[in-house]
Amino acid sequence: MENTRGKKLTKKDRPIPIDEEIIIPDEEVLISVTDPKGFIIETNDIFTKISGYSEDELIGSSHNIIRHPDMPKIMFKIVWDHIMDKENVMAVVKNLAKDGKYYWVVTDFVTRVDADRNIINYTAYRRPVHDKVKQAVIPLYKALCAIEDVAGIDASERFLNNYFEDRDTNYDDMIEEIIVKNCDKAAVLGFGDNPETAMKTMSKEKKQSLFNKLFGIK
Ligand SMILES: Cc1cc2nc3c(=O)[nH]c(=O)nc-3n(C[C@H](O)[C@H](O)[C@H](O)COP(=O)(O)O)c2cc1C
Incomplete structure (x- = not known):
């Protein structure tokens, strides 16, 4: 190349x-x-x-x-x-x-x-x-790519916004939820048996360092 x-x-x-x-x-x-x-x-x-x-x-x-x-x-x-x-x-x-x-x-x-x-x-x-995280995003990414192929990125953006609206969420919360829900480390990190509830009550600063907590990056 x-x-x-x-x-x-x-x-x-x-x-x-x-x-x-x-x-x-x-x-x-x-x-x-x-x-x-x-x-x-x-x-x-x-x-x-x-x-x-x-x-x-x-x-x-x-x-x-x-x-x-x-x-x-x-x-x-x-x-x-x-x-x-x-x-x-x-x-x-x-x-x-x-x-x-x-x-x-x-x-x-x-x-x-x-x-x-x-x-x-x-x-x-x-x-x-984690394999479960892949399985959670693959269908969404497939749908978005198919939309982009026929109607472009504006259409996939609209689709994604409707997707979030229907689920009463946004991109940041969705991605964290997918990862926490499917990450075995969540319990170890003190989120208890119910990481989803813990996430909902977590402050923005705490959420921002979630990746650090999950994966140990400083
Ligand atoms: C720090 C940084 C890391 C990135 N890492 C990736 C990556 O791992 N894979 C990727 O496809 N794009 C990554 N991107 C996004 C690319 O810059 C680019 O937007 C993306 O590949 C889409 O390319 P396209 O506009 O040619 O379709 C990264 C961007 C930044 C700023």
């Missing part, structure tokens, strides 16, 4: 997906950092290794180098809307490795700002996803 530095990959540049999953060991955290424009400036070894690209291919590229076609566009719009507003956000993401295999991660997107609240960089911390 030609050098992708500073370029946005198009569909035709990307590897052809194959139906083979890369399983990420439980203890691993795949980290990457971008500049404020979203170009990768740093990766850790395990992120690079799982992606299948060399560090040189990754540095300077957009993360869409690992974008999987099964991911709805609207999910990335939600991520960017949050991080550009300097709000941390979690997302369950299916990524595409260079050899066409896929891997699922739950990603915590963090915006770092300077003393004047200017954005310094964005960092993504990715952990392996």
